[in-house]
Amino acid sequence: MTDFPRLKTGAVVQYPTGRRLSFSNQVIRFVKGDEQRYRDSESPLRRWIIRLDLLDASELKSLEEFFQSQQGRQGSFTFTDPMDDREYPDCSLETDEFELNQEGEMRGQVALIVRENRGQ
Amino acid sequence: MKCFPQLTTGATAQFPIRKWLRSRTVVNETSDSRQIKWEDAGGSSMEWELGFEGLSDEERDRLEQFFLEMEGRLGSFTFLDPTDNLLIWSEALDQPVWEKDPLLGLTPGTGDPLGTTRGTTLHNESGATARMQQTLSAPGGYVYAFSVYGRSETGQGLTLFRASGEQRDSKTYQLSENWRRLVLTGKFDSTEDTVRFGVEVAPGGRVELFGLQVEAQPAASGYKRTLSRSGVHTAARFQEDWLEMTATGPGEHSGRIRIETRA
Numbered sequence: 001m002t003d004f005p006r007l008k009t010g011a012v013v014q015y016p017t018g019r020r021l022s023f024s025n026q027v028i029r030f031v032k033g034d035e036q037r038y039r040d041s042e043s044p045l046r047r048w049i050i051r052l053d054l055l056d057a058s059e060l061k062s063l064e065e066f067f068q069s070q071q072g073r074q075g076s077f078t079f080t081d082p083m084d085d086r087e088y089p090d091c092s093l094e095t096d097e098f099e100l101n102q103e104g105e106m107r108g109q110v111a112l113i114v115r116e117n118r119g120q
Numbered sequence: 121m122k123c124f125p126q127l128t129t130g131a132t133a134q135f136p137i138r139k140w141l142r143s144r145t146v147v148n149e150t151s152d153s154r155q156i157k158w159e160d161a162g163g164s165s166m167e168w169e170l171g172f173e174g175l176s177d178e179e180r181d182r183l184e185q186f187f188l189e190m191e192g193r194l195g196s197f198t199f200l201d202p203t204d205n206l207l208i209w210s211e212a213l214d215q216p217v218w219e220k221d222p223l224l225g226l227t228p229g230t231g232d233p234l235g236t237t238r239g240t241t242l243h244n245e246s247g248a249t250a251r252m253q254q255t256l257s258a259p260g261g262y263v264y265a266f267s268v269y270g271r272s273e274t275g276q277g278l279t280l281f282r283a284s285g286e287q288r289d290s291k292t293y294q295l296s297e298n299w300r301r302l303v304l305t306g307k308f309d310s311t312e313d314t315v316r317f318g319v320e321v322a323p324g325g326r327v328e329l330f331g332l333q334v335e336a337q338p339a340a341s342g343y344k345r346t347l348s349r350s351g352v353h354t355a356a357r358f359q360e361d362w363l364e365m366t367a368t369g370p371g372e373h374s375g376r377i378r379i380e381t382r383a
Contacts, residue, residue, distance in 0.1 A: 022153075024151060024152060024153055026151075040151045040152045041152040041153050042152070045153050056342050057203070057341055057342030057343070057344050058342055058343055058344060058345070060203070060344075061204070061205075061344040061345060062345075064141060065345070065347065067141050067143075068141065068143075068164075068349075071143045071145070071159055071161075071164070072142070072143030072144070072145050072164075073143075073145050073147065073157070074143065074145045074157055074159045092155075096142055096143045096144055096145050097140060097141070097142050098140065098141045098142075099138065099139070099140050100138070100139045100140075100141075100203070101136065101137075101138050101139075102135060102136060102137045102138075102139075102203060103135055103136045104135045104136070105135075105341060105342070106342075107135075117155065118152065118153055118154045118155075119154075
């Protein structure tokens with residue numbers, strides 16, 4: 001299984017970085033005001049928002065290679081949550097688009113979202 | 121072959137450069153967030169946005185003429201990605217895209233300046249100079265920077281060359297036991313559609329190489345590894361049917377160009 005690439009420093013993310021937890025619960029409200037709630041998923045879904053700045057050419061290239069090898073959101077890889085070092089063995093990129101912005105030498109920027117996959 | 125023009129500085133683009141990679145995946149998401157995915161291998165594309173500032177009249181004319189020649193989005197051309205290495209398989213020198221003399225031996229997996237083992241040792245067992253080269257489908261008359269990291273424990277020489285048609289430029293560097301980045305830059309007055317880059321090892325020579333890179337610009341930037349694709353895109357197009365250049369002062373112009381290609 002592929003791992004998400006690390007920067008030259010060994011870091012996976014830079015500050016600010018975000019982690020989003022989401023459930024997909026359903027709520028049915030009745031005319032008289034009562035409601036019924038049930039869960040549609042067995043556990044929270046994790047997403048990590050990764051923004052990287054001041055990247056050099058080889059770091060940008062390594063992320064570009066990673067996106068291409070994953071074919072956007074098609075592929076699957078192991079991602080280690082930088083906040084608690086817990087490993088998630090089945091994750092994907094959230095979108096089919098990857099933007100690289102080079103403001104100058106050693107001033108590359110990218111932003112991407114990693115999403116935990118649920119078992120089929 | 122039509123190729124996106126270089127500026128008078130020899131650069132193809134200026135910072136900032138924005139680049140997008142796109143792929144297409146058909147996703148069916150269930151209500152509990154499970155995803156069923158299908159890959160669309162033919163749906164991937166790349167796109168660049170190049171911002172230009174401080175262009176001279178001549179540079180503006182060059183870009184406008186090229187845009188007119190392509191008739192906007194209609195025509196296709198070669199685009200040399202300013203953020204990428206133009207060589208294919210920059211670390212896999214045993215790939216067929218690298219033409220080698222028969223007696224030039226390769227030993228991959230040797231050390232490199234990054235402290236890993238992605239370098240290659242070249243050893244010439246013959247009594248004549250041995251060559252290894254790669255041919256690019258790119259204009260012979262452009263400015264290029266060809267760079268490679270080299271080292272030799274026995275202090276041997278390594279020749280870098282660039283050639284197009286009958287023209288050839290080369291330089292021999294004396295290597296030491298420390299890694300050193302060697303750069304050959306220059307431009308031919310050529311209308312050829314191909315250009316060759318390579319190295320030559322003297323008879324009996326043994327040298328270690330890493331990070332071969334070609335860029336269509338006057339100086340080498342940070343090394344970018346390539347696998348089966350490089351920064352030479354032979355079927356690029358303008359993304360828009362219009363081109364707007366703004367005069368910001370006498371003999372000074374700015375503009376923005378978007379280019380796309382199916383990856």
